[in-house]
Amino acid sequence: MSTKSIPVVTSNNGTRNRGRKVAVIGSGSWGTTFAKVLSDAGCEVTVWARRPEIASEIQVAKRNSQYLPGINLPKTLKATDDLATALKGARLVFLAVPSQTLRQNLLDLEPFLDRRSVLVSLVKGVEQTTTMRMSEVIIDTLDIGPERVGVISGPNIALEIAKEQPTGAVASCVDLQVAQEIATSCSAPYFRTYVNTDVVGTELGGVLKNLIALAIGIVDGVGYGENTKAAIITRGLAEMTEFAVASGADPVTLSGLAGLGDLIATCQSPLSRNNTAGRLIGQGYSQEETREQMQQTAEGITSVPPVLELAHERGIVMPIVEQVQMVLSGTMAPKNLGPHLATEDDVPRPELRLGVPQPGVGSAL
Numbered sequence: 515m516s517t518k519s520i521p522v523v524t525s526n527n528g529t530r531n532r533g534r535k536v537a538v539i540g541s542g543s544w545g546t547t548f549a550k551v552l553s554d555a556g557c558e559v560t561v562w563a564r565r566p567e568i569a570s571e572i573q574v575a576k577r578n579s580q581y582l583p584g585i586n587l588p589k590t591l592k593a594t595d596d597l598a599t600a601l602k603g604a605r606l607v608f609l610a611v612p613s614q615t616l617r618q619n620l621l622d623l624e625p626f627l628d629r630r631s632v633l634v635s636l637v638k639g640v641e642q643t644t645t646m647r648m649s650e651v652i653i654d655t656l657d658i659g660p661e662r663v664g665v666i667s668g669p670n671i672a673l674e675i676a677k678e679q680p681t682g683a684v685a686s687c688v689d690l691q692v693a694q695e696i697a698t699s700c701s702a703p704y705f706r707t708y709v710n711t712d713v714v715g716t717e718l719g720g721v722l723k724n725l726i727a728l729a730i731g732i733v734d735g736v737g738y739g740e741n742t743k744a745a746i747i748t749r750g751l752a753e754m755t756e757f758a759v760a761s762g763a764d765p766v767t768l769s770g771l772a773g774l775g776d777l778i779a780t781c782q783s784p785l786s787r788n789n790t791a792g793r794l795i796g797q798g799y800s801q802e803e804t805r806e807q808m809q810q811t812a813e814g815i816t817s818v819p820p821v822l823e824l825a826h827e828r829g830i831v832m833p834i835v836e837q838v839q840m841v842l843s844g845t846m847a848p849k850n851l852g853p854h855l856a857t858e859d860d861v862p863r864p865e866l867r868l869g870v871p872q873p874g875v876g877s878a879l
């Protein structure tokens with residue numbers, strides 16, 4: 515056997531990002547992990563933590579033992595509980611807080627923002643009270659143009675990435691140059707970031723896969739096997755695509771990392787909080803008991819009602835998401851969730867239609 519050494523894949527972003535100051539708002543599992551990615555890509559990173567004890571543990575011990583047990587964070591990573599300190603000199607500001615608190619967090623940080631800064635959402639939820647996507651919440655709250663707002667999404671289970679297991683993501687902004695700047699800042703040797711300008715599709719991929727992962731968790735909790743799960747994933751992708759296209763997304767985005775890629779990761783991983791929440795509900799725990807058991811954010815649970823509200827407005831049928839809603843509200847037993855009850859057809863329908871689903875031209879579902 516040859517003893518030749520195998521070349522190690524490295525990134526030159528360490529030098530490309532030299533001197534680039536960035537801030538990460540939120541120090542839960544994803545905020546802390548993403549701060550590590552940015553640091554490993556060569557950026558000068560400061561994380562803002564709401565709780566002083568978490569800021570202090572990251573700053574001093576280079577650990578976040580509540581969210582990333584056993585992970586050593588980069589020596590250069592800084593943390594603070596002071597927004598002004600975190601945002602000083604940051605051209606890129608990455609947001610990693612729960613979707614339902616983002617609006618208030620933005621109001622709090624607005625006085626300290628550089629006027630040229632770009633805000634990048636890492637959040638995969640919808641605001642319940644307004645049904646807005648996170649990029650819309652940013653634009654609405656800060657009254658800034660879409661060229662100053664980006665989104666990053668993809669198959670990104672935090673703990674795997676914190677262990678430097680390789681994966682990819684997409685950085686999206688209506689301005690391609692800004693998307694490229696964001697992608698450069700977070701391209702580390704184990705984290706490959708692609709670009710697109712389809713903010714709607716990139717963002718909705720991350721929101722909608724959580725709802726399908728809840729369904730997968732529910733049937734897993736019931737004890738159903740791989741056929742049921744494969745059918746839900748496949749039909750789930752069709753629901754996601756139809757909803758996203760009706761919202762203005764490019765269907766191609768939904769077959770990329772932010773759509774299919776993230777759907778696979780979230781539906782397969784026992785580390786996924788949405789998958790886990792679904793599993794607990796499938797095992798018979800109430801929504802309240804499930805919330806109590808979950809120590810971390812499961813965005814899917816709060817996104818179901820606003821997504822269905824938007825689907826009804828747009829004339830989109832989402833049988834799997836409707837079933838998840840019925841299970842969550844206690845009007846359907848978890849064992850009844852599955853593609854067999856999704857529709858009642860007089861005449862069996864074709865499985866797939868060629869071409870792109872068009873809003874208002876009959877449902878692909």
Ligand SMILES: NC(=O)c1ccc[n+]([C@@H]2O[C@H](COP(=O)([O-])OP(=O)(O)OC[C@H]3O[C@@H](n4cnc5c(N)ncnc54)[C@H](O)[C@@H]3O)[C@@H](O)[C@H]2O)c1
Nearest residue numbers: 541542543544545610611615637638670671672810811813
């Ligand atoms: N964890 C992942 O693998 C992952 C990956 C990609 C995207 N995301 C998305 O990132 C977002 C954040 O998720 P997470 O995994 O970091 O969640 P988490 O539950 O691990 O952490 C949430 C953080 O927000 C803080 N927080 C709670 N209320 C707050 C408030 N009012 N103001 C400010 N901070 C508050 C918590 O203290 C915690 O630090 C979610 O939208 C999630 O979908 C998570």
Ligand SMILES: O=P(O)(O)OC[C@H](O)CO
Nearest residue numbers: 668669670671786787788
């Ligand atoms: O743990 P979840 O279910 O919030 O999923 C985490 C990420 O979104 C996976 O990409």
